[in-house]
Amino acid sequence: MEFNHLASQATEFLWQSALLQLRADYRPKKKGVPGNTIFTEGDVTLPEEVSKCLAQGPKFAVQPQTTASERLSLVRKVSSLAPASERDRCVSSGVDVLLRDSSDPGRRAVGRLASYMRRSALCVLASDKEGGFAVFPRDLYK
Incomplete structure (x- = not known):
């Protein structure tokens, strides 16, 4: 053992x-x-x-x-989903992004x-x- x-x-x-x-x-x-x-x-x-x-x-x-007009149309479609009080600001912000990001x-x-x-x-x-x-x-x- x-x-x-x-x-x-x-x-x-x-x-x-x-x-x-x-x-x-x-x-x-x-x-x-x-x-x-x-x-x-x-x-x-x-x-x-x-x-x-x-x-x-x-x-x-x-x-x-995509063309510039297609991108702008997309911004408008997205902004239409925002509340009415925020739509103008949403469009403005979207256009600013499009102008900055072109690459x-x-x-x-x-x-x-x-x-x-x-x-x-x-x-x-x-x-x-x-x-x-x-x-x-x-x-x-x-």
Whole structure:
């Protein structure tokens, strides 16, 4: 009976020692950068800004651009839902926001990407179903 107790203690001691060593040696796997794969052909090197934009995949879409009259109409529709005493202030605030916010960062990023591809004589094609892209010189694509 005492032998079983001694064996149990020795086993527990050895297990704890081994467990400490295993925990010290364990390195969790680093998760890759989220995004889609970009394949390049030839001696194509892409700037980081272009790579980030392409890594978002083909489903990265910018909102359709609305005209100024459509945006103003939307402000009037929203203000019509406000109480009558607040409608004028709501319209005024909405117009102020429209005048200040005329930029769309997503559209600019795609525009910069397109101009870079034209300047560098590069082509971009969807490469797989998962959303990757292939980038290669224009003279290879015919």
